[in-house]
Amino acid sequence: MELNKCSRCGAFYTTSSNVCPNCVPKDTCDQLNLKNFLVENEMPASIEALSADTGISMKNLNRFLDNDDFNVYL
Numbered sequence: 001m002e003l004n005k006c007s008r009c010g011a012f013y014t015t016s017s018n019v020c021p022n023c024v025p026k027d028t029c030d031q032l033n034l035k036n037f038l039v040e041n042e043m044p045a046s047i048e049a050l051s052a053d054t055g056i057s058m059k060n061l062n063r064f065l066d067n068d069d070f071n072v073y074l
């Protein structure tokens with residue numbers, strides 16, 4: 001059994017998702033907001049600006065933007 005450390009809250013968990021079960025709904029919601037934002041807006045010049053515009057933390061943004069799902073917007 002492998003223990004993963006949640007990227008959002010630091011809790012340990014054993015499921016195969018990117019974050020712990022408690023944070024999955026929040027993570028899904030943030031990713032949806034980010035997708036909607038990038039569909040309707042130009043990609044801001046910096047992650048800082050993107051964070052300010054979306055209300056998503058830079059740590060989470062960096063993690064989402066590493067994901068292949070978001071490559072189409074970059």
Ligand SMILES: [Zn+2]
Binds near residue numbers: 006007020021022023
């Ligand atoms: Zn968590």
